[in-house]
Amino acid sequence: MVETSASADEILSTIRGTNHRVTLAKRTVVEVLVNANGHMTAEEITSAVQSLRPEVSPSTIYRILEELEDLDVVVHSHLGQAAAVYHLTGSVHGHLTCEECKSTVEISGTHFDALNRDLQKTYGFQLDRHHVALSGTCAACQQSRRTSA
Amino acid sequence: MVETSASADEILSTIRGTNHRVTLAKRTVVEVLVNANGHMTAEEITSAVQSLRPEVSPSTIYRILEELEDLDVVVHSHLGQAAAVYHLTGSVHGHLTCEECKSTVEISGTHFDALNRDLQKTYGFQLDRHHVALSGTCAACQQSRRTSA
DNA sequence: TTAGATGCAAAGACTTTGCGCACTT
DNA sequence: AAGTGCGCAAAGTCTTTGCATCTAA
Secondary structure, eight states, X not given: OOOOOOOHHHHHHHXXXXXXXXXXXXXXXXXXXXXXXXXXXXXXXXXXXXXHOTTOOHHHHHHHHHHHHHTTSEEEEOOTTSOOEXXXXXXXXXXXXXXXXXXXXXXXXXXXXXXXHHHHHHHOOEEOSSOEEEEEEOHHHHHHHHHHO | OOOOOOOHXXXXXXXXXXXXXXXHHHHHHHHHHXXXXXXXXXXXXXXXXXXXXXXXXXXXXXXXXXXXXXXXXXXXXXXXXXXEEEEXXXXXXEEEEETTTOOEEEEOGGGGHHHHHHHHHHHOOXXXXXXXXXXXXXXXHHXXXXXXX
């Protein structure tokens, strides 16, 4: 069973718990992330935030996302060469990105359990618990590749 | 057993086989890649090439790498947020990148066989055959984390 | 009150592109 | 000889940083 993400209030409390301040921009970013289902790029987050608070600048978004990552509330990963995507910790555990159509689906972390054990045993390497990003070809693109071949 | 990479001559023949030309810059890039054991960033490749042919510019390196990717001689992947790394097709199959110390080790593709079957069966997703990049924590950093804790 | 947070704009890192000349074929 | 490929430099994308101002606590 997948762990549920924290609520906006819980996250804001976490922020207050450190010596950081809860600002309008932070409130809005957190709200956007909590309402998002799945990953968003910084640009998408910025757009969503600005639709609510147009004065919030991209640099502030990046700074807030960085702070939320320090608090382990958010993780980000790089899918291919595009912009990084961010999402709440615990809400999602793996990304499958299609190199052909660039689509990304999110999957449960349980798919990596065996691999994790293997890598741990063989290399002493601990897979990231929050985001495992994989690239390949999605079902649809494999299909169309076959068809067009 | 891991498939062996093509030799420099084979690669240059492949280039000639298309309607592309074999230039000094291409010869040098191919030479560098063949002599490299493992992945290199574009910058590392550029440095290595320029140590042999100082006049070769970074943009040329990128153009050549792109051409080699089109020919399926080279693949590149993005490990974390750093620059992309390139290597010959078939020489390597997986990267484990430590998020803490940024070190990367290369592992055999056989580690992904089970995962591949699982993803194929569950999502119809075909893992990339040439490069699977994973991030996490290496043995050394797990160790020092424990020690300093 | 006061130190952290923001907005704006400039800088940075990595990569791509435009253009005219050089070099491969 | 013909046209691809190159070097140089400028532009593009994504992200970070500097600084004066504003604001949460």
